[in-house]
Amino acid sequence: MSWLMSCYTVLFPALIWLIFRVSKKILRWPNDSDHESTARIPPGNRGLPLIGETFQFMAAVNSSNGFYDFVKVRRLRYGNCFKTNIFGETHVFASSTESAKVVLNNDLGRFTKRYIKSIAEVLGDQSLLCASPQQHKLIRNRLTNLFSTTSIAVFVKQFDELVVSALSRWEHKGTVIILDEALKITFKAMCKMLMSLEREDQLDVMQKDIGLVCEAMLGFPLRFPWTRFYKGLQARKRFMEAVGKMIRERRTRGLQAYPEDFLQHLLMEDEHKSCEEEGLSLSDEQIKDNILTMIIAGQDTTASAITWMVKHLDENQEVLDILKAEQLSLAEKSSSKPFLKLEDLNDMPYASKVVKESLRMASIVPWFPRLALEDCEIHGYKMKKGWNVNIDARSLHLDPTVYNDPDKFIPSRFSDESKANCFLAFGQGRRTCLGMNLARAMMLVFLHRLVTTYRWKVLDSDPSVEKWTLFARLKSGCPVHVTRIREDIPPP
Ligand code: HEM
Numbered sequence: 364m365s366w367l368m369s370c371y372t373v374l375f376p377a378l379i380w381l382i383f384r385v386s387k388k389i390l391r392w393p394n395d396s397d398h399e400s401t402a403r404i405p406p407g408n409r410g411l412p413l414i415g416e417t418f419q420f421m422a423a424v425n426s427s428n429g430f431y432d433f434v435k436v437r438r439l440r441y442g443n444c445f446k447t448n449i450f451g452e453t454h455v456f457a458s459s460t461e462s463a464k465v466v467l468n469n470d471l472g473r474f475t476k477r478y479i480k481s482i483a484e485v486l487g488d489q490s491l492l493c494a495s496p497q498q499h500k501l502i503r504n505r506l507t508n509l510f511s512t513t514s515i516a517v518f519v520k521q522f523d524e525l526v527v528s529a530l531s532r533w534e535h536k537g538t539v540i541i542l543d544e545a546l547k548i549t550f551k552a553m554c555k556m557l558m559s560l561e562r563e564d565q566l567d568v569m570q571k572d573i574g575l576v577c578e579a580m581l582g583f584p585l586r587f588p589w590t591r592f593y594k595g596l597q598a599r600k601r602f603m604e605a606v607g608k609m610i611r612e613r614r615t616r617g618l619q620a621y622p623e624d625f626l627q628h629l630l631m632e633d634e635h636k637s638c639e640e641e642g643l644s645l646s647d648e649q650i651k652d653n654i655l656t657m658i659i660a661g662q663d664t665t666a667s668a669i670t671w672m673v674k675h676l677d678e679n680q681e682v683l684d685i686l687k688a689e690q691l692s693l694a695e696k697s698s699s700k701p702f703l704k705l706e707d708l709n710d711m712p713y714a715s716k717v718v719k720e721s722l723r724m725a726s727i728v729p730w731f732p733r734l735a736l737e738d739c740e741i742h743g744y745k746m747k748k749g750w751n752v753n754i755d756a757r758s759l760h761l762d763p764t765v766y767n768d769p770d771k772f773i774p775s776r777f778s779d780e781s782k783a784n785c786f787l788a789f790g791q792g793r794r795t796c797l798g799m800n801l802a803r804a805m806m807l808v809f810l811h812r813l814v815t816t817y818r819w820k821v822l823d824s825d826p827s828v829e830k831w832t833l834f835a836r837l838k839s840g841c842p843v844h845v846t847r848i849r850e851d852i853p854p855p
Pocket residue numbers: 491492503656657658660661662664665668722727728730731732787788789790791793794795796797798799801802
C-alpha cells in the first residue's frame with residue numbers, strides 16, 4: 364500500500380507535468396517570453412549534413428556572376444529572409460529595412476560583428492573588423508580621431524595631386540583600364556595618408572602582398588604552400604614586418620623627424636600617454652593590424668566603386684551631360700587654384716548624387732555579417748543564439764518596393780527619396796564605415812578630374828565580375844578610350 368502511495372505521489376505530478384509540456388508544444392501555450400509571437404523560423408535549405416551548402420557557396424565565389432549570386436538565387440526562391448548552412452554554421456540573410464534597423468543599430472545588444480576565424484587570422488585579431496566588442500570600442504575611438512575634417516582636407520589635396528598626375532599620362536596611352544588605374548591611385552593615396560609611403564618599389568611589393576591577403580580571406584583555411592590561405596598568411600607576415608620596421612625606425616630617429624600621417628599620430632599618442640592612460644593607446648600589434656585593415660577596407664572598395672561609376676555614366680548620357688555642366692562650371696570658378704579643396708566638394712550637389720547612386724547600384728559590400736548573442740525575433744522571423752545573421756544590403760538596394768526602378772541609374776532619386784535604413788552602402792550603427800567621408804571625397808575628386816579633362820568610351824560593356832575578390836569588381840576592369848576635351852585648359 365505504501366509502495367502504491369509513493370508511486371502515486373511521484374508519478375502523478377510527473378504525468379501532469381508531461382501532459383502540460385506536450386500540450387503546450389502542440390497548442391503553443393503562451394509563456395512569458397513568447398506570448399503572441401507569430402514569428403517563424405526562416406525558410407531555406409540547410410543542404411547536406413555538416414557540409415550544408417558550402418560547395419554551392421564556393422562555386423559562386425568561383426563564378427563570373429560573383430559570390431553574391433549564391434544569395435541572389437536564394438533570395439528569389441525564399442523571400443527577404445532565408446537561412447542556409449555554410450562551413451558548418453547557420454547563416455540567415457535578411458533584406459528588409461526593419462531587419463537592417465534592428466540588427467545594425469543593435470540597440471538591445473543582441474548582435475555582434477562576426478567574421479570567420481580564418482579571416483581574423485589573415486587580418487589580425489586586433490583588426491577593427493575582428494576584435495572583441497570591448498577592444499573594438501577602444502580601437503574605433505582611437506582611429507576615429509584620425510578622420511578629422513583637417514586630415515580629410517589634407518587628404519583631398521594629396522588625392523587630387525595624384526589623380527591629376529595619373530590622368531596626365533592617360534592621353535598618351537589612349538586606352539586605359541579604369542579599375543587598374545583606380546586601384547593604383549587609391550593604394551598610393553592610402554599609403555601616403557597612413558604612413559607616408561611613396562617609394563614606387565616599396566608600393567609595388569606591398570600592393571601585391573595586400574592582393575594575396577585579400578584572396579586568402581575568401582580561401583579555405585588550408586596551410587599548404589600552394590594554397591591561397593597559406594600565401595595570404597605569408598604576405599601578411601611580410602606586411603607586418605615592413606610596418607614594424609617603419610615603427611622601429613621612427614622611434615630610433617625620433618618621431619619629430621617624420622611627416623604627419625596616421626602612423627605618426629598613433630605613435631605620438633603612445634609616447635605622450637600618462638600612467639592613467641596606459642592601456643588606452645594602441646599597442647604596436649593593434650597599430651599594425653589596423654593599418655592593414657584600413658588599406659584593405661579602403662583601397663579595393665573605393666577603386667571598385669569608381670569603376671562602376673564610370674561604367675554607369677558611360678551608359679547614361681543624359682546623367683553625364685548634367686554632371687559635366689556642373690563640373691565644368693566649378694572648374695571655371697576654381698581655375699586659379701591648382702588643386703581642389705575640401706570646400707569645393709560641397710559645391711558638387713549633382714556629383715554627390717551620382718556617387719550615391721553608383722554606390723547603391725554597386726553595393727560594394729553586399730552584406731554585413733553579425734552573430735546573434737541570444738534567441739530573438741527580427742521582422743517576424745525567429746533567430747537562434749549562435750546563428751550568423753547577415754544583412755543583405757544589396758537586395759535592399761535593388762528592392763522595387765524601396766526604390767522606384769531600382770535597376771535604373773537615376774542620381775536625382777536622392778533629391779527626394781530619403782527613407783531611413785535603406786541606403787546602406789557604408790553600413791549603419793556603431794560599425795558604420797570609418798572611411799565613409801574619405802571614400803566619398805575620393806570618388807568626387809576622381810569624377811571632377813575625369814569629366815573635366817576627358818571624353819571617354821567604354822570598350823567592353825561585359826558586366827561579369829571578377830572571381831575570388833572580396834568586393835564586386837568588374838572582370839573587364841572597364842577599359843576606356845579617352846580623348847582630351849577643352850583644349851583651352853592646359854594639360855594638368
Ligand atoms: C566606396 C568605398 C567604401 C565602401 C563602400 C565601404 C563600405 C563599408 C561598410 C558597408 C562597412 C560596414 C560593414 C559592416 O557593418 O559590417 C565598412 C566598415 C569599415 N570601413 Fe569602409 N567602405 C569604403 C571605404 C573605406 C575607406 C576609404 C576606409 C578607410 C580607411 C574604410 C574603412 C573602414 C573600416 C575601418 C571599417 C570597419 C568599421 C568598424 O567595424 O567599426 N572604408 N565600410
